[in-house]
Amino acid sequence: MSFLNPLGLLGMISLPLIIGLHLFFERKQHFDVSSLVLWSFLDKKSHGSKPRRIKLSWLLLLDLLVAAAISLAFAQPQIKLPALFGQGRQVIILVDTSTSMLAVDLAPSRFAAAKADLIELIGGVESQSAIAVIALGNDVELVGDTSEISRATLTKRISELTAGGSGFQLQAGFVLAEATLEFEQGVEVHIFTDGAFDLADDWEYELPIDWHFYGKAWPNQAVTDLQMLKISEGVYQLYANILNHSTDESVHQIRVIEDGVEVHRAEVKLLPDSSQPYALTLHREPDYLHVELSGSDPLLEDNSAGIGYWSEKKLSVALVAAKPGALERALRAIPDLDLTVIDPLEYRDSARFNLTVFREFLPADWPAGSILVFDPPSGSDLLQVRGVNLINQPLEIHYGPITGDIDFAGVRWQESRAIPLWQSEFDPLVAAGEIPLLLQAELPTGNLLVFLPELTVGNLTMHPSFPLLISNVVETNREFQVEQSYLIGEIIKFPQISLPEGITIIDPAGISTLLDNKGEFELRQFGRYSVNSPSEPTDTGQIYFGVNSGDYEESDLRPRPWTEDVSDQEIDAWEDQKILVDLTPWLLGSVIILLVLEAWRAWR
Amino acid sequence: MWFRRILRLNKEPGSQVDSSSEIQRSYSASLSSAIFRQLNRLQIQASKELSGSRTGARSSHRRKPSTEFIEHRSYTAGDDIRYVDWRASARQDGVIIRQGELTKSVNIFILLDCSGSMHWGAPPKSVLQKKLASMLSYLALDYGDRLYLQPYGGRGNKALGPISGKGQFNSTARYLDQLNYSGEASLGQALTKLRTSVMNGGIVFILSDLLEADRLSEILGGLPTPAWMVNVVHLLHPQELAPVIRGSIELEDVETHKKVNFDLTARALAKYHQRVSDWQKRLDMACVEHHVSYTLVNTNASLEGEVLPNLRAKNILVNR
Numbered sequence: 001m002s003f004l005n006p007l008g009l010l011g012m013i014s015l016p017l018i019i020g021l022h023l024f025f026e027r028k029q030h031f032d033v034s035s036l037v038l039w040s041f042l043d044k045k046s047h048g049s050k051p052r053r054i055k056l057s058w059l060l061l062l063d064l065l066v067a068a069a070i071s072l073a074f075a076q077p078q079i080k081l082p083a084l085f086g087q088g089r090q091v092i093i094l095v096d097t098s099t100s101m102l103a104v105d106l107a108p109s110r111f112a113a114a115k116a117d118l119i120e121l122i123g124g125v126e127s128q129s130a131i132a133v134i135a136l137g138n139d140v141e142l143v144g145d146t147s148e149i150s151r152a153t154l155t156k157r158i159s160e161l162t163a164g165g166s167g168f169q170l171q172a173g174f175v176l177a178e179a180t181l182e183f184e185q186g187v188e189v190h191i192f193t194d195g196a197f198d199l200a201d202d203w204e205y206e207l208p209i210d211w212h213f214y215g216k217a218w219p220n221q222a223v224t225d226l227q228m229l230k231i232s233e234g235v236y237q238l239y240a241n242i243l244n245h246s247t248d249e250s251v252h253q254i255r256v257i258e259d260g261v262e263v264h265r266a267e268v269k270l271l272p273d274s275s276q277p278y279a280l281t282l283h284r285e286p287d288y289l290h291v292e293l294s295g296s297d298p299l300l301e302d303n304s305a306g307i308g309y310w311s312e313k314k315l316s317v318a319l320v321a322a323k324p325g326a327l328e329r330a331l332r333a334i335p336d337l338d339l340t341v342i343d344p345l346e347y348r349d350s351a352r353f354n355l356t357v358f359r360e361f362l363p364a365d366w367p368a369g370s371i372l373v374f375d376p377p378s379g380s381d382l383l384q385v386r387g388v389n390l391i392n393q394p395l396e397i398h399y400g401p402i403t404g405d406i407d408f409a410g411v412r413w414q415e416s417r418a419i420p421l422w423q424s425e426f427d428p429l430v431a432a433g434e435i436p437l438l439l440q441a442e443l444p445t446g447n448l449l450v451f452l453p454e455l456t457v458g459n460l461t462m463h464p465s466f467p468l469l470i471s472n473v474v475e476t477n478r479e480f481q482v483e484q485s486y487l488i489g490e491i492i493k494f495p496q497i498s499l500p501e502g503i504t505i506i507d508p509a510g511i512s513t514l515l516d517n518k519g520e521f522e523l524r525q526f527g528r529y530s531v532n533s534p535s536e537p538t539d540t541g542q543i544y545f546g547v548n549s550g551d552y553e554e555s556d557l558r559p560r561p562w563t564e565d566v567s568d569q570e571i572d573a574w575e576d577q578k579i580l581v582d583l584t585p586w587l588l589g590s591v592i593i594l595l596v597l598e599a600w601r602a603w604r
Numbered sequence: 605m606w607f608r609r610i611l612r613l614n615k616e617p618g619s620q621v622d623s624s625s626e627i628q629r630s631y632s633a634s635l636s637s638a639i640f641r642q643l644n645r646l647q648i649q650a651s652k653e654l655s656g657s658r659t660g661a662r663s664s665h666r667r668k669p670s671t672e673f674i675e676h677r678s679y680t681a682g683d684d685i686r687y688v689d690w691r692a693s694a695r696q697d698g699v700i701i702r703q704g705e706l707t708k709s710v711n712i713f714i715l716l717d718c719s720g721s722m723h724w725g726a727p728p729k730s731v732l733q734k735k736l737a738s739m740l741s742y743l744a745l746d747y748g749d750r751l752y753l754q755p756y757g758g759r760g761n762k763a764l765g766p767i768s769g770k771g772q773f774n775s776t777a778r779y780l781d782q783l784n785y786s787g788e789a790s791l792g793q794a795l796t797k798l799r800t801s802v803m804n805g806g807i808v809f810i811l812s813d814l815l816e817a818d819r820l821s822e823i824l825g826g827l828p829t830p831a832w833m834v835n836v837v838h839l840l841h842p843q844e845l846a847p848v849i850r851g852s853i854e855l856e857d858v859e860t861h862k863k864v865n866f867d868l869t870a871r872a873l874a875k876y877h878q879r880v881s882d883w884q885k886r887l888d889m890a891c892v893e894h895h896v897s898y899t900l901v902n903t904n905a906s907l908e909g910e911v912l913p914n915l916r917a918k919n920i921l922v923n924r
Contacts, residue, residue: 031849034721034729035815036857036864038844038880057852 001079008074014067022060062598066591073587081581089129089186092177093118094170096193097137099488099549101163103194103215103298103557110214111163114192117212119155121190132180133158136193137165138489140172145180162524164301165489166551168197174205195563196556211566213559215298219246221270222302222555223254223291226485226546228309231281238280240291240305244270245556253294254278258286268293275552285309288528288544302555306528306546307485314338315478320347321359326461327374330470331357337474355477359455370446370477374455376417383450389416391453393433402449402472403429403438406465413437413460416452426450449473482531485546486523494519506530508547523547634777635738639908646921648743650710650807651833676700709768711806712744712751715794716783717839718758720859721815723785725841729903733811733839734780736901736911740809741776743921745769752806753779754798757789788859790816792823805831813839814887821890834896835920838887841903845880847873 003009033039095118101111122131133143133154143161144154170191181187187207194215225241244250249272256264264280278291292304316338319328324341331339340353344361357372362380378385391413397403408430416435419426426439429449439450451469453460460466482492494503494515503515508527515521523529530544549555635643676692679699692700714737722730737753744751745768752765753776764779791812798808808827814820814836827834849868856863866872884900891898899918901911915921 030854030856032724032858033847033855034724034813034841034844034858036855036860036862037815038876038883039855039864039866 001077004076004078006075008076009071011071011074012068014071015064018063018067019060022057022063058601059598062594062601066594066598069587069591069594073584073591077583077587078580079583089125089188090181091121091125091129091131092180092187092189093121093131093133094136094173094177094189094191094193095133095143095158095161096168096191097135097161097163097489098165098168098197099163099301099551099554100194100196100299100557101214102301102549103218103220105215105218105298105557109163110194111161114212114214115158115161118190118192119158122151122155122158130182132177134173134176134180135161136169136173137163138167138169138487139165139491140169140176142176142180147180147182164524164526164549166487166549166554168193170197170199171203194557195559197553198560199562209566211563213563213567215557215559217558218298219244219248219250220297220299220302220555220557221245221250221252221293221295222299222550223293223305223548224302224550224552224555226289226291226305226307226548228286228289228307228484230285230311234283234285236282236285236309238282238289238291238307240278241552242268242270242276242278242293243550243552243555244272244274244276245558246270247272250295255292255294256280257290257292258288263289285311288546290528290546297557299549299555299557301488301526302548302550305485305548305550308482308528308544308546309484310543315355315474316340316353317474318342318353318356319359320344320356320361320363321374322361323359326455326466327357327359327470330467331474333467334471334474355474366443366445366448368445370473371443371448372473373448373450376419376450376452378417384420385417386420387418388454389418389435390414391416391432391435391437393435395437396428396431396433398427398429400429401476402440402469404472406468406472408463408465411460411463411465412458413453414458415454417454419450419452447477482543482545485548487551488523488526488547488549490523490547492521492523502533504532506532635735635742636908639739639912640742642908642912643739643742643746645923646743646916647747647924648712648740648749648807649919649922650749651830675703677703709748709750711766711802711804712740712749713798713802713806713808714740714751714753715791715798715808715810715812716753716755716761716780717789717791717810717812717814718755718761718783718785719789719813719816720757720786721813722757722839724858725843725903727904728785729813729839729841730783730785732901732903732905732907732911734783735907736811736837736839737780737809738777739907739912741780742770742773745773745776747924750806751776752802754794755783756791756794757787758784759786760784788816792819795823795826799826806833808832808834810834810836811839812837813841813844820887821893824890824894824896827894829895834891834894836887836891836896836898837915838884838898838900839903840900845902846877 095114097111101109101114103110106113118133122133125131130145130147131151131154132145132147135141135143144157146154149157177189189205189207189209190212191209192212192214195211195213196215220243222243222245223240224243225239227239229237229239231237238256242252242254249270251267251269254266254268255262263282268276268278270276286309288306288308290304290306295303297303314336317331318340319331320342321327322344328339328341331337347361347363349363349365349367353367353369355370355372356367357374358376359374360377362373362376362382364381366382373383376383376385395408395413397408413432416432416437419436419439426436426441428436428438429440430436430438437451437453439452441448441450455461486492492505504512505515505521506512507529508525512532513521526547526549528544529547530542532542676689677700679688679693679701683701687702689700689702692702716733716737718730722728722733741751741753748768750766750768751772752763754763754765755761761783764776767775789812791810791814795808805827820836824834824836847868850870850873852865852867854863854865888898890896897918897920899914899920901914905911912921
């Protein structure tokens with residue numbers, strides 16, 4: 001037995017005090033009788049001034065028990081007891097869904113064998129126990145928890161699980177597992193994996209883990225790290241790494257295919273346990289390339305890889321200002337940006353820019369694209385600027401993509417141009433009390449941002465927050481970006497503010513999916529994906545990217561040495577396990593029962 | 605229990621001496637008119653062998669020449685010739701004198717135990733004792749007997765008597781109301797004093813709880829029959845007969861103020877009952893041995909409903 005708060009045992013001092021009080025009150029039980037002659041027959045040991053013995057009455061016994069129980073409850077005792085037969089336990093199951101589990105050295109595959117064993121394990125768990133299944137790949141996902149769904153549903157979800165992804169987020173998996181625990185007792189952890197990952201040396205977990213390993217140390221080759229670069233005008237280069245996770249040397253054929261047509265073939269000799277670079281120069285811009293490595297290893301998925309290519313367009317920005325100054329410097333510091341500085345007198349609303357920045361000038365009509373306005377002049381029909389406000393109140397910032405990471409501390413705000421009735425049209429992103437500083441409005445042609453503090457007064461243009469603000473405005477106006485290739489299981493995340501409507505993603509099976517407003521898409525299949533966008537990053541409005549499985553760690557199918565250590569660990573059967581029981585609530589319950597008993601005896 | 609003690613909920617009826625003057629005043633020796641109606645038809649039983657004075661209403665073995673005939677005797681010189689029964693003399697050889705009964709009065713001693721224990725209980729045992737004494741006094745005075753009220757124990761109590769005549773009854777009632785009950789008392793000393801001061805005997809009523817009279821047989825031997833006719837009225841409170849106290853308690857003797865601690869279990873109380881019962885039997889046997897009447901009276905009993913019928917059943921009181 002252990003105590004969380006041993007000081008609570010000091011309450012045991014009350015026991016002799018209670019005995020003393022009992023003796024004291026017993027002396028006060030006084031009765032006058034007509035004569036003691038009639039009582040003279042009674043036991044003389046209890047007479048008079050002799051030392052009195054403590055008589056163990058029901059009342060004394062109850063009082064002592066109550067005091068002892070309260071003292072023990074304060075000490076918060078805990079005791080290890082055998083897990084009772086039939087008592088519910090919490091079974092946490094972590095299943096490896098990484099790409100290496102797709103190896104077919106076990107029929108039909110490591111993952112299929114693991115799923116079958118997992119379902120069998122669930123079938124053997126008693127009905128009163130809780131089961132939570134967590135999938136671990138390049139991400140952590142709660143497959144299901146029987147406290148929320150039925151076992152049949154959980155089994156169905158397990159059956160539908162697919163493998164594919166790089167990594168094994170074991171620590172994150174345990175964090176999620178602990179979050180699903182209702183209590184810390186009777187927990188049983190099962191991990192289904194091939195052990196083809198490195199375990200941190202300092203990794204440890206208190207709960208007993210039952211490891212279930214699948215697969216053996218099979219050799220495997222893979223194509224990884226595809227990259228396509230534009231070397232010069234009309235010259236492109238393809239890079240790749242060819243991995244050989246084997247203790248033997250081997251020779252393979254490598255093929256490069258474009259739109260089903262082989263454009264290159266070569267023989268590569270792979271040294272034992274090597275990563276060999278491969279490069280190919282192309283003389284025309286490809287849309288999508290597929291690289292294949294011959295072989296018959298257990299994981300064919302990583303023997304090929306694909307990559308898309310397109311020329312990126314720079315963001316076009318116009319700065320319309322008579323004195324561009326600090327604004328121009330801030331804009332030029334931003335990469336991948338095509339800046340055009342225009343004198344207000346020469347401004348024509350004919351050229352199309354992604355972003356137009358106005359300073360001390362407003363055109364007759366808003367141009368297409370997004371607009372950022374500094375120091376708006378009065379007298380324009382577009383913005384009703386009247387007078388100047390003094391900024392003397394603390395800032396209120398509406399945190400979002402533009403203002404989220406900016407710290408305005410140290411900025412000396414002094415004056416701000418006033419726009420009457422701004423509330424009806426604009427949302428204030430930054431305000432000083434009732435005075436707006438940065439306003440945002442949605443226009444039919446794009447986003448409008450109006451910065452009202454005077455740039456020439458105060459120190460804003462010298463403050464680090466100024467280039468950050470400009471950069472944020474620019475970045476939120478970029479088109480969405482797609483990588484040339486991804487690893488299976490990854491999730492594409494597009495910035496919501498720059499996400500144009502109508503983007504569809506077509507997977508290798510030809511199924512088209514309209515991108516939802518979250519801007520997220522999970523890549524569950526190997527092969528070529530295509531994206532159709534209304535804002536044409538390419539001339540055809542369609543770009544390609546590849547989803548591959550080749551990864552240095554993931555393609556190594558050999559179980560790591562640590563698996564032998566953990567395989568030796570013996571886990572007690574559930575019935576033999578001991579659980580730590582907190583006795584505090586039981587003691588407090590006993591106190592209540594004892595007090596009720598005492599009251600009952602007293603009033604009776 | 606501890607909160608009973610805090611709330612003072614454990615007062616047992618009759619467990620404490622009721623010593624307040626207010627309550628003392630409420631317990632008086634006065635008798636109800638119903639009792640008097642019964643008493644007017646009763647008298648205290650007295651043996652003819654008891655000696656007494658020449659006045660009174662009780663019959664005796666003594667004779668006197670009288671017109672009321674009881675028996676005859678022969679004429680002796682000096683007899684008044686008015687009492688000669690001439691018809692009987694004519695039938696006999698000599699002169700026959702007509703004789704009647706010579707009446708008498710007897711001495712009635714009421715010994716009142718005034719020890720502290722008699723003032724114990726609720727109501728105190730002394731209440732019934734005074735009523736009994738008052739009732740016996742009335743019977744004695746109404747029947748022309750000579751009454752002695754002899755308290756023993758208590759502080760400052762003096763004897764009353766001899767008194768006779770019904771007119772003295774009020775003084776006996778006042779006397780009884782002023783009795784003091786305290787300390788210890790010795791029945792043996794009281795009876796010894798009575799025997800030495802009274803030569804011609806009489807009827808003795810002992811109204812006591814007899815708690816100090818463990819040698820009752822020896823004590824009663826000092827008042828032999830037929831000169832003495834002793835009636836022991838044993839007054840015990842219900843709490844003495846069957847106490848309801850229980851648990852670990854401290855008992856204090858109201859006379860000696862000696863304290864003892866007992867653990868009164870059900871077994872101990874059963875033993876107590878047995879002991880009280882044995883004690884009563886011993887007292888009864890001692891009385892039988894000395895031809896003394898023994899009557900156990902519960903002091904909470906009704907005087908007219910229980911005590912009087914009981915005394916009549918014992919022939920202590922008889923019809924006139």
